[in-house]
Amino acid sequence: MGPVTGNPKQHDDAPGLTDALGNTADVLASTRQYLRPFKKLPTVWCPGCGLGIIQGAIVRAVDELGLEKDNVMFVAGIGCTGRMPTYLDFNTLHVTHGRAIPAATGIKLANPELTVFVVMGDGDATAIGGNHLIHAARRNIDLNAIVVNNYIYGMTGGQYSPTTPVGSKASTAPYGGIEPPFDVSRLVTAAGASYVARTTAYHATKITQYVKEAVQNPGFSVVEVMSNCHTTYGRRNKLRNPIDLIRWLKDHAVEKKKWDSTEPAERPEGAFCVGVLHSEPRPDYVTLYNQIIERARNAEAETGTPPAPVEVPKPAPMAEPVAVRLSGSGGQGLILAGVIYGRAASVYDGRFAAQTQSYGPEARGGASKSDVIVHDRPIVYPEADEFDLMLCMTQEACNRYAPHLKPGGTLLVDSLYVTECPTEGACALPLTEIARNVVGRQVTANVVALGALSVLSPVVSEAALRAAVLDAAPKGTAELNTSAFNEGIKAARGLESGRRPR
Amino acid sequence: MPSSSSRRRRKPPAPDPTQDRGRRFDAGGNATETAAQRESAGQRSAESTSIFVQGNAACARGALAAGLRFFAGYPITPSTEIAEIISEELPKRGGRFIQMEDEIASMAAIIGASMAGAKSMTATSGPGFSLMVENIGLAAMLEAPCVIVNVQRGGPSTGLPTKTHQADVMQARWGSHGDYPIIVLTAASVQDAFDLTITSFNLAEKYRTPVVLLLEEATGHMREKIEIPPPEAIALFERTAPSVPPGEYLPFDDRFGDVPPFAAYGTGYRYHATGLTHNRTGFPTEAFEEIDELLRRHARKISEDIAELRLVEHYKMDDAEIALVAYGSSARAAKGAVDLARAEGLKLGMIRLVILWPFPTAVIREAAAQAKHLIVPELNMGQMVREVERAASGHARVHSMTKVTSELWAPHEIVEKARALLGVNGGA
Numbered sequence: 001m002g003p004v005t006g007n008p009k010q011h012d013d014a015p016g017l018t019d020a021l022g023n024t025a026d027v028l029a030s031t032r033q034y035l036r037p038f039k040k041l042p043t044v045w046c047p048g049c050g051l052g053i054i055q056g057a058i059v060r061a062v063d064e065l066g067l068e069k070d071n072v073m074f075v076a077g078i079g080c081t082g083r084m085p086t087y088l089d090f091n092t093l094h095v096t097h098g099r100a101i102p103a104a105t106g107i108k109l110a111n112p113e114l115t116v117f118v119v120m121g122d123g124d125a126t127a128i129g130g131n132h133l134i135h136a137a138r139r140n141i142d143l144n145a146i147v148v149n150n151y152i153y154g155m156t157g158g159q160y161s162p163t164t165p166v167g168s169k170a171s172t173a174p175y176g177g178i179e180p181p182f183d184v185s186r187l188v189t190a191a192g193a194s195y196v197a198r199t200t201a202y203h204a205t206k207i208t209q210y211v212k213e214a215v216q217n218p219g220f221s222v223v224e225v226m227s228n229c230h231t232t233y234g235r236r237n238k239l240r241n242p243i244d245l246i247r248w249l250k251d252h253a254v255e256k257k258k259w260d261s262t263e264p265a266e267r268p269e270g271a272f273c274v275g276v277l278h279s280e281p282r283p284d285y286v287t288l289y290n291q292i293i294e295r296a297r298n299a300e301a302e303t304g305t306p307p308a309p310v311e312v313p314k315p316a317p318m319a320e321p322v323a324v325r326l327s328g329s330g331g332q333g334l335i336l337a338g339v340i341y342g343r344a345a346s347v348y349d350g351r352f353a354a355q356t357q358s359y360g361p362e363a364r365g366g367a368s369k370s371d372v373i374v375h376d377r378p379i380v381y382p383e384a385d386e387f388d389l390m391l392c393m394t395q396e397a398c399n400r401y402a403p404h405l406k407p408g409g410t411l412l413v414d415s416l417y418v419t420e421c422p423t424e425g426a427c428a429l430p431l432t433e434i435a436r437n438v439v440g441r442q443v444t445a446n447v448v449a450l451g452a453l454s455v456l457s458p459v460v461s462e463a464a465l466r467a468a469v470l471d472a473a474p475k476g477t478a479e480l481n482t483s484a485f486n487e488g489i490k491a492a493r494g495l496e497s498g499r500r501p502r
Numbered sequence: 503m504p505s506s507s508s509r510r511r512r513k514p515p516a517p518d519p520t521q522d523r524g525r526r527f528d529a530g531g532n533a534t535e536t537a538a539q540r541e542s543a544g545q546r547s548a549e550s551t552s553i554f555v556q557g558n559a560a561c562a563r564g565a566l567a568a569g570l571r572f573f574a575g576y577p578i579t580p581s582t583e584i585a586e587i588i589s590e591e592l593p594k595r596g597g598r599f600i601q602m603e604d605e606i607a608s609m610a611a612i613i614g615a616s617m618a619g620a621k622s623m624t625a626t627s628g629p630g631f632s633l634m635v636e637n638i639g640l641a642a643m644l645e646a647p648c649v650i651v652n653v654q655r656g657g658p659s660t661g662l663p664t665k666t667h668q669a670d671v672m673q674a675r676w677g678s679h680g681d682y683p684i685i686v687l688t689a690a691s692v693q694d695a696f697d698l699t700i701t702s703f704n705l706a707e708k709y710r711t712p713v714v715l716l717l718e719e720a721t722g723h724m725r726e727k728i729e730i731p732p733p734e735a736i737a738l739f740e741r742t743a744p745s746v747p748p749g750e751y752l753p754f755d756d757r758f759g760d761v762p763p764f765a766a767y768g769t770g771y772r773y774h775a776t777g778l779t780h781n782r783t784g785f786p787t788e789a790f791e792e793i794d795e796l797l798r799r800h801a802r803k804i805s806e807d808i809a810e811l812r813l814v815e816h817y818k819m820d821d822a823e824i825a826l827v828a829y830g831s832s833a834r835a836a837k838g839a840v841d842l843a844r845a846e847g848l849k850l851g852m853i854r855l856v857i858l859w860p861f862p863t864a865v866i867r868e869a870a871a872q873a874k875h876l877i878v879p880e881l882n883m884g885q886m887v888r889e890v891e892r893a894a895s896g897h898a899r900v901h902s903m904t905k906v907t908s909e910l911w912a913p914h915e916i917v918e919k920a921r922a923l924l925g926v927n928g929g930a
Contacts, residue, residue, distance in 0.1 A: 036774075070770050075614070086774060086785065091767040093617060094776035095610060096640050102574075102607035106614025106622070109598045110572050111768045114618070132610075135603040289598055296593035339725060343554035346727035353554070355725040359580070359664035378691075380838030381912055382724055 048242030050201030050227035057207035081121040098129030137191035150229040158232030194219035196278040312463040321375035323384035328393030333446030338370025348464035354382035366396035444484035451488020557695040558583035564699030571620035574611035581653035584625035605630035609637035619766025625651040639678030645710035653722040665908035666719035683804035686859040692726035813857035822851025838913030866893035879903035
């Protein structure tokens with residue numbers, strides 16, 4: 001600990017006192033009404049710590065803005081600064097280290113009526129929580145972030161932080177720091193914060209002013225307050241008295257106007273710019289999201305009523321599960337064909353169906369597949385080693401999968417792409433050419449195939465498949481898809497009987 | 503590509519004993535929201551609807567049916583479809599979706615939203631779940647109701663993004679540091695993914711706890727037909743509001759039982775909540791008796807002694823000599839194995855764990871007293887089998903079946919194990 005600079009009882013809130021900065025009892029009274037009325041004083045902070053000044057300045061901003069206590073939310077993470085909400089008579093939440101901003105983001109999105117403050121130290125905000133800080137800035141979520149920057153991890157005993165100046169000593173930098181520090185205000189400005197101001201614990205009235213402006217800014221606002229940790233930073237860096245350290249802050253704070261008109265060499269070493277450093281209001285996240293809600297609701301309203309249900313005749317009982325594999329190249333619509341097949345079997349034919357498919361690189365290669373198991377009972381095992389019915393729309397798929405056709409199973413291949421078939425008795429149809437030349441859209445080859453499958457195999461009824469195809473048809477393409485389905489049926493019926501399955 | 507919207511409406515189906523329907527397991531019947539209220543919230547009243555969808559889509563629909571108001575997530579295979587569907591559907595219902603910068607932030611955001619009163623959820627897979635565990639501990643400490651869906655993939659580390667495992671069952675229980683209870687459910691089918699998502703929300707709200715719902719790549723990506731009941735047929739549980747005025751409210755008040763009434767931030771109940779160990783006022787404490795009081799209340803609140811939490815399905819267990827203890831996709835194979843074995847005259851039965859944590863010790867103890875052998879097939883190196891062994895405590899022999907190839911268990915593989923135990927040669 002540094003030298004004791006105050007009587008621990010100085011926080012006693014008995015009326016009539018004047019505080020260390022000469023504030024009168026009136027000012028204290030306006031602060032006191034926002035402190036929790038029981039037990040929690042003195043604070044955990046060291047005597048002389050800037051956090052008390054900063055806390056007072058923040059609640060005076062709340063007071064001057066006339067915010068209702070019930071509508072004010074304070075969220076904090078870990079560290080000395082993180083303890084501030086404990087003392088404040090608002091809605092307060094103290095979370096894990098670095099996570100105050102994302103927690104506050106959830107709160108703001110769940111209840112945008114709340115005015116949400118996030119109080120953080122430099123470690124909380126820029127080290128462990130650095131990623132959250134820049135993303136909240138980018139999103140312009142309407143939070144009021146107050147970053148108390150005292151160059152050090154205070155609560156854990158003085159380890160260097162991302163803002164510790166090069167050369168300063170810390171308990172984990174006993175030979176002096178070598179890492180260049182973050183300039184917090186410039187960081188959040190670059191990341192998109194719409195209001196950024198910096199001041200010091202010495203400039204208490206400025207803190208109040210900037211916090212008020214932050215609240216009034218609709219979007220992500222940051223007030224960086226340079227503060228003193230004489231106990232763990234000052235002690236190691238020849239500023240062990242809180243007054244010395246606060247004076248150092250005062251002497252190194254350069255007003256923006258002066259900063260902009262001077263050369264770096266003209267400023268004291270360690271100087272920092274103070275004032276409103278950035279103000280560029282833009283729509284905040286919740287405002288923009290509310291527009292999304294409106295757009296989504298309008299889109300929903302335009303969708304209209306779903307089509308009338310289609311009834312299909314009940315199919316014949318099925319003694320054993322039937323395995324179906326639809327395969328080809330990514331982009332041929334095999335996955336969708338599998339989904340349509342499964343839907344036809346289950347939703348329309350009233351059986352059970354389980355559909356699985358290839359994912360990742362496999363799905364994009366030449367042997368993409370979509371499997372459907374169909375049965376009259378719940379499917380316990382959604383995979384198969386052998387298939388009763390198979391569609392192969394590329395040579396690669398045929399080479400790889402046709403050997404897994406059950407003896408006596410049905411294989412349909414696209415004769416445009418599959419020229420060598422390892423299995424005897426395959427049904428070859430120019431599915432892609434029919435889609436391209438007869439239907440007029442090559443993309444309907446998968447539906448041509450489904451039409452053909454409805455003839456070649458009794459697993460799913462034609463009526464069920466037709467209904468499921470229409471369900472899947474994008475708006476305005478019902479006719480096209482019906483045509484493709486019918487052409488598939490026609491082609492399959494035209495196969496010589498020798499090429500029809502047994 | 504069409505959306506998987508309603509395709510066919512039919513009357514609510516008669517209960518089918520061959521189907522395991524999670525709704526049967528719904529917690530509580532104490533729905534506080536009426537059908538009329540949900541109606542006015544924009545949900546259509548209709549007969550049960552049949553759709554053919556992925557498990558991930560069913561999970562998303564279950565969350566919406568449960569009254570989801572906030573979702574935060576980060577993309578990860580094989581769970582991403584849940585976020586995609588919710589990003590499209592949630593704003594239509596006035597809720598809000600956000601894609602966060604990582605899973606740590608996602609978990610923090612749903613906790614924040616929950617504390618502000620919104621039913622909240624995230625969805626992820628193993629690597630993302632590892633990042634979430636930090637704040638799952640915070641949710642347990644704050645007693646913030648929320649649902650975390652983990653669509654399990656192969657691991658460790660980046661592992662197998664598109665392949666299935668059941669390897670996160672222990673992490674779901676013990677992932678965060680410290681001693682805390684949690685509810686973990688697991689789904690075996692696409693219908694389960696819908697039903698158990700609703701159950702997860704109900705349990706989260708009722709017990710003020712994070713609930714983890716474990717899916718698997720296999721069930722998350724598989725499509726099956728599911729029945730979506732009309733909103734008025736779905737019982738929803740809402741967190742219990744305080745019965746005392748703001749001046750008397752304590753956020754962790756144990757006078758009303760082990761689950762303290764919940765006041766959302768911004769409703770006039772100003773209080774402090776913290777991840778620090780706290781007393782009933784919400785403020786930090788280091789008093790020995792208050793520390794003990796808090797942790798023991800947490801443990802009582804969600805314990806295996808609560809009958810309502812013993813969510814299991816018994817299948818042909820009445821005369822079973824071998825009991826399969828299975829969960830998730832392995833329970834599908836186990837059910838198939840029971841039927842195959844019974845056709846050969848072998849007396850197999852199955853206990854399907856719908857809830858993994860708190861572990862239903864009493865149920866397994868009972869099975870161990872009845873059956874000679876318990877077989878535990880898992881898609882990992884043997885995780886839940888240790889709990890089964892603990893519960894059986896020597897009353898039955900417990901056999902682990904492990905598989906980590908990323909393939910599913912097939913029914914005949916389990917039957918072979920049973921035959922070997924009974925000294926029976928291979929069947930037909």
